[in-house]
Amino acid sequence: MHSQETVFPMSIGNLSAASGCSPETIRYYEKQGLLPVAPRTPGGHRMYDEAQYKLLIFILRARQLGFSQPDVRRLMQMANPVRTDCDVVHELASHQLESVQSKIRSLRRLEKTLEELIADCKSGIGARECPMIESMLDDFWPMGPSTGR
Amino acid sequence: MHSQETVFPMSIGNLSAASGCSPETIRYYEKQGLLPVAPRTPGGHRMYDEAQYKLLIFILRARQLGFSQPDVRRLMQMANPVRTDCDVVHELASHQLESVQSKIRSLRRLEKTLEELIADCKSGIGARECPMIESMLDDFWPMGPSTGR
DNA sequence: TCTAATACCTGTAGTTACTACAGAATCAAG
DNA sequence: CTTGATTCTGTAGTAACTACAGGTATTAGA
Numbered sequence: 001m002h003s004q005e006t007v008f009p010m011s012i013g014n015l016s017a018a019s020g021c022s023p024e025t026i027r028y029y030e031k032q033g034l035l036p037v038a039p040r041t042p043g044g045h046r047m048y049d050e051a052q053y054k055l056l057i058f059i060l061r062a063r064q065l066g067f068s069q070p071d072v073r074r075l076m077q078m079a080n081p082v083r084t085d086c087d088v089v090h091e092l093a094s095h096q097l098e099s100v101q102s103k104i105r106s107l108r109r110l111e112k113t114l115e116e117l118i119a120d121c122k123s124g125i126g127a128r129e130c131p132m133i134e135s136m137l138d139d140f141w142p143m144g145p146s147t148g149r
Numbered sequence: 150m151h152s153q154e155t156v157f158p159m160s161i162g163n164l165s166a167a168s169g170c171s172p173e174t175i176r177y178y179e180k181q182g183l184l185p186v187a188p189r190t191p192g193g194h195r196m197y198d199e200a201q202y203k204l205l206i207f208i209l210r211a212r213q214l215g216f217s218q219p220d221v222r223r224l225m226q227m228a229n230p231v232r233t234d235c236d237v238v239h240e241l242a243s244h245q246l247e248s249v250q251s252k253i254r255s256l257r258r259l260e261k262t263l264e265e266l267i268a269d270c271k272s273g274i275g276a277r278e279c280p281m282i283e284s285m286l287d288d289f290w291p292m293g294p295s296t297g298r
Numbered sequence: 299t300c301t302a303a304t305a306c307c308t309g310t311a312g313t314t315a316c317t318a319c320a321g322a323a324t325c326a327a328g
Numbered sequence: 329c330t331t332g333a334t335t336c337t338g339t340a341g342t343a344a345c346t347a348c349a350g351g352t353a354t355t356a357g358a
Contacts, residue, residue, distance in 0.1 A: 011325090013334060023335075024317060032315090043324045045335055065255050069315070090267060097263040104256045107249050110215070114246040121239045160354095162305060172306080173346060181344090192353045194306055218344070 009047040012038075019056050026056065034059055034072060066103060071096070158196040161187075168205050175205065183208055183221060215245050 012023045019026075027046075029035040035055060038046035055076075062072045078093055155163075161172045168175075176195075178184040184204060187195035204225075211221045220241060 011334075012336095022317075025315085027336090028316065041324085043335090045324070061255075063315085065259060066252065093263055093267045097260065097267060100256055100260045100263060104253060104260065107253045107256070110213075111246065111249050111253065114242055114249065118239060118242050118246060121235050121242065160305075171346075174344085176307090177345065190353080192306085193308095194353065212344090 008049045008053070010049075010053075012046045012048070015048045015053060015056065018053060019060060021056060021060055029056070029059065032069060034069065034076075065100075071099070157198045157202070159198075159202075161195045161197070164197045164202060164205065167202065168209060170205060170209055178205070178208065181218065183218065183225075215249070216241070 006018060010018070012026055015021075015026060016023045026035065030037060030046075035052060038048055038052065040046060058076070059072055062075055067075065075096065078096070155167055159167070161175055164170075164175060165172045175184065179186060179195075184201060187197055187201065189195055207225070208221055211224055216224065223241070224238065
């Protein structure tokens with residue numbers, strides 16, 4: 001009675017189940033132009049095929065990585081080499097790479113800080129002498145107002 | 150002539166300059182109850198002393214580590230002289246660390262993909278060789294240059 | 299001391315990326 | 329054909345700010 005979930009074309013509910021993305025968000029993406037306008041049944045219900053499914057997965061992955069909606073639009077353009085010449089792709093990709101690398105750098109700093117704090121904190125002291133709290137209270141972090149993000 | 154920036158009590162503008170946080174955000178934090186209601190001058194301007202300054206810095210640092218507003222509230226409660234245990238702080242931070250690390254892993258994969266894409270593109274191959282992009286290259290681009298809306 | 303130029307006040311509205319309804323229409327199983 | 333689950337559109341709410349608008353305080357200079 002089920003196991004029809006991955007049969008195309010599928011309804012928005014099945015696409016939702018298959019992708020893990022809510023129907024509301026799928027409709028929202030269509031309205032924002034991230035997803036193409038879906039074809040409808042005579043009654044007006046949206047129908048999706050595999051291409052839309054793959055595109056949705058791509059969008060979700062990019063969003064999970066912290067790319068903004070405009071970023072995702074740019075990424076999708078790169079994936080469409082048919083109407084984009086190589087130079088533009090190259091430029092977009094380079095720009096994107098830079099932003100990815102800067103994201104990685106800042107996350108690594110964060111990771112290091114969190115690791116240190118967790119390590120210090122682990123020697124379970126129990127009271128408000130928690131080293132992590134103290135480090136946020138005192139100012140021994142080299143990130144004053146001058147070193148803005 | 151200036152250099153009075155770090156003299157307490159200070160105005161919201163000076164606190165803003167000293168902390169790197171905008172006046173709007175400071176007022177917002179007060180409204181949200183993250184910062185205590187500031188004492189006012191007879192004319193109604195907010196005045197801040199060192200304790201509020203330090204608290205603000207604490208909040209900003211916690212936010213930079215990715216803690217949500219409710220998280221920050223919890224952290225502040227723990228920083229209170231009453232009684233706290235380090236384990237809760239530890240758990241919050243560990244959770245944060247995990248999510249940061251998983252983001253880094255994904256971004257590294259994307260970085261590699263983008264680097265390859267750029268290299269290929271340079272050698273004239275084009276974006277079609279990118280595995281991630283190829284997976285969605287089927288035919289979800291039915292709308293031509295006229296992106297009707 | 300008076301007066302401009304700032305700085306600050308409150309309150310509302312906009313932002314991003316969704317999420318959660320409400321009320322009506324459609325679809326699929328029996 | 330009926331009934332209950334889905335889907336439809338459109339509006340409003342969320343987090344965590346940011347950006348005004350229109351009005352009052354404060355302060356530095358003449």
